Amino acid sequence: MNKDIPCCQADALRQIKMVPVNGVPTGITMLDEIIAEVKEMNLPSDQQIRENLLKRVKVYNYVPKAADEAYMRAILAVYKKQFP
Structure with missing residues (x-):
């Protein structure tokens, strides 16, 4: 079993990071794990980074289609803070 994937809902809840989305x-x-995974991909553009971050965030989180852009901006900002 992959140690990075939560074993249950309680474990997943312990891995929540608060991020301002549209304020x-x-x-x-799982945001920290997602960011680390995308960083290892060495993607050449912010757009590719944004898309891959969102794709992975949607695996563990519900993101309304109308909020895709807001989530991409928010999670890219967190990514850029960790990897300027």
Whole structure:
């Protein structure tokens, strides 16, 4: 079993990071792990980074289609803070 994937809902809840999406604090599960995974991909453009971050965030979190752009901006900002 992959040690990075939560074993249960309780474990997943412990891995939530609060991120402001359109100014609203929003809990995103597994974000630190997702950011590390995307960083290892060495993607050449911010657009590719944004798309891959969102794709992985959607595996663990519900993201309304209308909020895709807001989530991409928010999670890219977190990514850029960690990897300027």
